[in-house]
Amino acid sequence: TQLLEQSPQFLSIQEGENLTVYCNSSSVFSSLQWYRQEPGEGPVLLVTVVTGGEVKKLKRLTFQFGDARKDSSLHITAAQPGDTGLYLCAGAAGSARQLTFGSGTQLTVLP
Amino acid sequence: GAVVSQHPSWVICKSGTSVKIECRSLDFQATTMFWYRQFPKQSLMLMATSNEGSKATYEQGVEKDKFLINHASLTLSTLTVTSAHPEDSSFYICSAESGTGFTDTQYFGPGTRLTVL
Secondary structure, eight states, X not given: OOOOEXXXXXXXXXXXXXXXXXXXXXXXXXXXXXEEEOTTSOOEEEEEEOXXXXXXXXXXXXXXXXXXXXXXXXXXXXXXXXXXXXEEEEXXXXXXXXOEEOOOEEXXXXX | OOOEEEEOSEEEEOTTOOEEEEEEESSSOOSEEEEEEEOTTSOEEEXXXXXXXXXXXEOTTOOTTTEEEEEEETTEEEXXXXXXXXXXXXXXXXXXXXXXXXXXXXXXXXXXXXXXO
């Protein structure tokens, strides 16, 4: 069973601050995805990373996949209240299509 | 593109009744759909993988006789919670897979809030 641990579990910051969310596992993943979910809604895909060491940028969000494809991070620069939400990482192992979701990070950005 | 819908968005039922939740891929065909449940403040837990035209594959600990899944077409999968009890109250989310490669993307529905009284 692949497990994905996210940290921190909760994060409350002021608008304009930077933050990093971590997603760690002892298992290797063929791909890893980051989602953002708002209350009462389904997760929305932010990015997919597949290559060890890969870095992807999406405006103020920077995603990195670890060299060994066991961990990933999400860095947000100059956070805004609109970034508030539950951030989830999810990995797929080998050829399996099932996703294992991380424990989630609840981010609150205060104005 | 790649829109997934769920119906209903919320449902309240009495204990002992059955509830059917529909998951549709609106603008693409999905050979595979997935069903998740999510408790408040928690992450998504995969319940089952639904393949069009075949039996669903359930995750360990998920009762297949209680959570009936039917994937009758490439755009529709249904989850029926049979003889629902208060402990079945949860947020049920489906996803549909687009593509056939190992980097396929799962597109998620908006979820269905089930409350069993």
